Amino acid sequence: MLSRRTLLVLSFLLLNYSVFAGIISGIIKDNKGEIIPYATISVKGKTTISADANGFYSLQISDGNYEITCSHIGYITVTKKVEVSASKLQLDFVLPLQETELADVVIQSKDPSDRIVQHTIDNRRNFLMPYNSFSCQAYIKMLMKTRKMPKKILFTKVEDADKKEMGVDSNGKGVVYLSESISNVAFAKPDKIKAEVISSRESGSQGYGFAFSTYVNIYQENIDLLKDAGNKRGFISPVASNAFHYYKFKYGGSYMVGKDKIHRIKVIPKRKFEPLFSGTIDIVDNDWHIYSTDLYLTKTSSLELFDTVRVRQQFEKYETTGWLQKQQILDFSMKILGIDLYGNVLDDYSKYTLDPKVKFDNVLIAFQDSAKNRRNSYWDSVRPVLLTQEESLDYHKKDSAYFARKDSLLSKHYTDSLHAKYNKFSVGGLLFSGGFSKRYYDDSNHITSTFSIDPLIRKLQYNTVEGIAMTWSGSYSKYFKNQVFSFSPSVRYGFHNQHLNPSAVLSLSKRYKGNNSTNNQQYWYVSGGKTVGQYNGMDPISPLINSIYTLFWGENYMKIYEKYYTNIGFYKRSADGWSVQIFGKYEDRRSINNTTDKSFRSPNYFTPNYPTDLISAPQDRHQAVIVGFNASYQPGQKFIKYPDGKESLGSTQPTYSLSYQKGIHGLLGSDVNYDKWSAAIANSWDWKLGGTMKYKFSLGGFLNNKNVYIQDMTHFAGNQTLVANSYVSGFQLAPYYLFSNADHFYMTGHLEHHFNGLLTNKIPFFNTMHWNLVAGTNAFYVNKDNRYVEVFGGLENIFKILRVDFVKSFATKDANQFGVRIGIGGIF
Structure with missing residues (x-):
């Protein structure tokens, strides 16, 4: 003592x-x-x-x-x-403002800016990654504020309590997001990066906050700034190898910093609505390294969500490493859903070292165990940039409110009152809105079970077999330490054919905790009962679209049948990029007929409730026992590693998939006898200024096709409605069942190119609205008598959400068609 x-x-x-x-x-x-x-x-x-x-x-x-x-x-x-x-x-x-000397320009007859910029371009590759590897410490602070808040967001009134929780005043002004982080960041040739987050803090939360550097390497040919919210094509650097094709440069004079002479160069885009910067770059004489940047992007720079972006950078000459970036400030403003937002991201770099001992692997960002548990005294001692009074107050108010709320959340009184408020049963809720749900907790306020009923309106439909059909479904889950048991019953009733179809699913899932739950999934399941399904198990037409077409266009495209069934299977998905499903099932399949021809369209064009392209009478009742597996793998996954797990950032490599099904003849009276397989590869190529190319190629067929029923055939995802079906996997004009087959071999191909503003940025109206071209082709080949090709072109990002395609098909079994398809396709 x-x-x-x-x-x-x-x-x-x-x-x-x-x-x-x-x-x-x-x-x-x-x-x-x-x-x-x-x-x-x-x-x-x-x-x-x-x-x-x-x-x-x-x-x-x-x-x-x-x-x-x-x-x-x-x-x-x-x-x-x-x-x-x-x-x-x-x-x-x-x-004082940095005033430049223009004496050099007076003496020379030619503006020297092009010569100076050319020197920097000539040395660009050396400046891009000047060392084999180096590391630094990065302090990152992100601040986002509002100037204005609408009275309603997505038709929901913004209450004063909502504003208070967001951190804004009654006028809609205030700080809505604030976070800080300190990381050790390492770089290595050619493009390796790894960040170890030492500390991270988010105002009003115990989350990890914004810990990702917005580092802009001005020496890159194409700068990927703010991802899709900026511009999918990226932005062309003022010192790119082809910069003179896009920019004009004007000499702004020179000034001295110590013994270094600095040239100021004004950067001027040659054309509007190209992904180009405006502003200035300052270049060191004889060294030709960039000393500082002050560059702007606006809507005329093809910004998507943001209205303005400003990038300011300061480089510093270090004795051991030469010129490296010291600071970057990225200012932004945007208006979205009526909210006027603005803010900045400040990056401060220090403690540069060469050839650090860092293991570069598939983990790009790793959080230390204590990263989000640092005290205020720690932050005050290490923060290189002081907080403003507003920022300090925001931390104090929101952190205090968070911990007070957290303490109350743990109280039995709060839990009981919360349940009483939000778990009220109502007929209106059960029929039309959110259904009904209830959670149960133990004395430690840990969840023990949940119960929910889906709203009935969600699965209401109309078809020519059942008339009005309604499905009631619910779910009960029991939580254990490492597993979750779930029971999900469903009852479907057709009011016109008076068929009742009850079914249920039992599942036992592995309970992942923390961030491991994001990309991992594993469960066993057993299901059974009586249900209704489409002959094409991929469900090529949704019940909602079919209901609309049946009622208003007099077309009953959806063809359904009933089955008594039992399924058993296992599914696992890993954050490492692979998934596998193994299954076995028994089905007793029965045809069902149309029972109503009611429609608002007269006359209607209803056809029998079976694929008339394949059969001329209802299919016989039969049984099927089928076993099989589905597997997929995408190598090259990159990760964020947290103390309690890891989260995948995806991969640039293709996704490979393989599936196999065996129809077993004779077992439990099974009538089917076949072996069916398929394999596929899918990916996308980011061509920056050239746009994005997406593709998918597949092949497959039947190794054995002794007895194949319609449900087991190879089906192509056709579409006969105005609403587009799946892009890069479907066929927009192909009839649903005309090309279905049980042949030994087939192959399909899908190519879709998103121009992302290329070409349309030169067309008035389209360039201001950011409506972008999309084009491609879908095709399959079975044999010389069964082949199909369609080509399409259209516009996407219409009002940030819609896509319209004009499609032309060429087929052997059907007259060539032309059609229009409307779907979802935009930045949202």
Whole structure:
């Protein structure tokens, strides 16, 4: 135990340590009195920090004489000599705008900007990745605020309580998102990257926050900025190898930074509605490295969701590594669903080292175990950029509210009151809205079971066999430590044919916890009963679309049958990119006939309830015992690794799939006898400026086709309605059953190219609306008498959500057709 005397001595030493340390703080403005946010403050030989968004900085330093330097992109660097004593020192900076000398332009008859930029382009590959590997520490802060909030969002009124929870005032202004992170980031040739997140914090949450660097490498040919929300084609760098095809450059003069002469180059796009930057780049003379950037993107730069984006970068010359990026500020603004949002992402890079000992693998981002459990004192000691008063207050208010809410969530009183409020049974809810659900908890407030009933309106349909058909379904789940048992009954009733079809599914699932639950799934299942299904088990037409066509167009495209069945199987999906399903099933299949011809369309064009392209009378009742498997694998998965699991970021490599079914003759009276297989490969190619190409190729057939019924045939995903079916797997004009077969071999191909603004960015109206071209072809081949090709072209991203295609087909069994298809296809 420490003695009183020892404590007094330690206290005295700590007191004296603080006495001999002074605090320097101040405000940074330009020569017009305007605040300069995020300026860099450096103490020669000591430390470097950044001012906050309001131009305020503060640093603690021991007594002595120092040179304090303040710098910022576009301003003259100012250095002051100060003597620090054991007191607070107010040291403000006024940074004059960086004025450039134009004497060089007067002497030369030709603007030197092209020559200077060409030097940088010539050295671009060396600057792109200057070392075999290097690492740095990255501090990332993301701030998002609102200027305006609508009264309603998606027809739902925004209450004052909603605004309070979001962090905005009654006028709809405030901070809606704030997060910080500190990571060690490593890079290696040619394009390897790995980030270890040391600490991460999100205001009002215990989530991991925004811990991903928005690092913009200006030396890349094509800059992938903000992903699809920016522009799917990417943005062309002002120093790309073909930059002179897209940009004009104008010399803006020069200035000195120490012994380095810096040239300012104005960047001017040659054409509107191309993915191009505007602004300035500053280039170091003779070195030809970029010193700083101040670049803009607007709607005329083909921005998608964002209205404006500004990228400011500052590079610094390090003794050991040369020119590397010190800071990046990405400002943005956007209006979405009536919400006026703006904010920024600040990246501060420091502690560069060469050839770090880092293992580059398929984990791109890894969070340390204690990443989100750091105390405020830790953040205050490591944060290189001070928080503004508004940001500090946001953390305090939202974190306090979060922990208060978390504590109340654990109380039995809160749980009971919450259940009473949200688990009320109502006839209206059961019929039309959200159905009914209820959760049960133990004394520790851990979930033990759930019960739910789906709203009846969700599965209401109309067809010529059942008339009005209604399905009632529900689910009960019991939670154990490592598993979940579920029972899901369903009852379907046809009011016109008066058939009752009850069925149920029992499943036993592995209970994944934390982030392991995102991409992993494993369960056993048993199902059985009596149900209704389409002859093509892929369900080529939805019950809703069929209901509309039956009632208003007099077309009954959906062909259904009844079956008594039992299924048993196992399914597993892994975050590593593979999935497998093994199954066995018994079916007693029975034909059912039309019982009504009621329709708002007169006359109607109803056909018998069986595929008339394949048979001329109802199919005989028969039994089928089938076993098989489905498997898929996509190699090259990349991951985010959390302390409690990992999450897949996907892969750029193709997805391979394989399936096999065996129809077993004689077992349990089974009539079928066949062996059926298929294999497929699917992927997409990102061609940046050229757009995105998606493809899928498959082949398969019957190794044995001794006795194959319609349900077991090879079916192609046809479509005879105005509503498009699945893209890159379906055939938009093919009749549903005309090409179905039991042949030994077939192959299909789907190619679909998304221009993502290419060509339409040159057409008035289309370029401002961001309506983009899409084109492609779908085809299959069975034999010379059974083949099909269709080509299509259209527009997508219509109002950010719709797609319209014009399709022409060429087939052997059907007259060539032309049609229009409308579907979902856009950034949303």
